[in-house]
Amino acid sequence: MSGRDTPRIEAPLAGCCHCGNVELALETNMRPEELSLRADTCSFCRKHGARTTSDPSGRVVITVHRPEQLLRYRFGLRTADFLVCGHCGIYVAAVIAEGSSSYATVNVNTLDAVDRFTRPLMPVTYEGESAPERSARRKARWTPALIVEEGRQPSEPDSCGSGGAASKAVTSTAPTMVCSGVEHE
Numbered sequence: 001m002s003g004r005d006t007p008r009i010e011a012p013l014a015g016c017c018h019c020g021n022v023e024l025a026l027e028t029n030m031r032p033e034e035l036s037l038r039a040d041t042c043s044f045c046r047k048h049g050a051r052t053t054s055d056p057s058g059r060v061v062i063t064v065h066r067p068e069q070l071l072r073y074r075f076g077l078r079t080a081d082f083l084v085c086g087h088c089g090i091y092v093a094a095v096i097a098e099g100s101s102s103y104a105t106v107n108v109n110t111l112d113a114v115d116r117f118t119r120p121l122m123p124v125t126y127e128g129e130s131a132p133e134r135s136a137r138r139k140a141r142w143t144p145a146l147i148v149e150e151g152r153q154p155s156e157p158d159s160c161g162s163g164g165a166a167s168k169a170v171t172s173t174a175p176t177m178v179c180s181g182v183e184h185e
């Protein structure tokens with residue numbers, strides 16, 4: 001039952017905000033049942049009821065279909081961008097950039113497999129950290145991340161959990177309606 005001899009490669013864990021503007025694909029060899037589940041006690045995470053996870057050995061691709069509708073909220077030491085969809089208001093992930101590399105922690109509540117995260121919720125507090133300590137911790141624990149901000153691609157249909165086929169990182173401020181077909185309910 002250990003599964004030790006079986007390949008541990010699972011499909012990326014897909015997720016998105018409520019309206020589908022921001023999509024996640026968390027590539028990890030760990031099952032959701034094995035991934036850590038953290039509840040940061042900072043006021044931002046508490047107000048959102050956020051539960052986060054990361055895998056330093058994995059990778060997360062964050063695809064933003066309408067970059068002009070993405071909020072990058074900063075507070076406290078202002079060392080990370082908390083990505084909030086400006087259209088539906090969902091907190092999706094926090095991201096730091098170090099040179100050309102980015103690292104993210106994702107809000108488990110936005111993942112399709114949310115119900116499979118069964119590890120005990122671990123309350124965490126990072127209040128006493130300095131900015132360098134915080135940066136070092138995040139680089140060690142967060143997931144290497146790729147942020148894809150799409151330009152206008154009218155021919156591409158969008159749906160949550162489609163795996164993020166987009167590869168263009170063209171930032172555009174032009175109004176776009178590429179997500180007009182996304183409704184989940």
Ligand SMILES: [Zn+2]
Pocket residue numbers: 017018019020021022085086087088089090
């Ligand atoms: Zn949204």
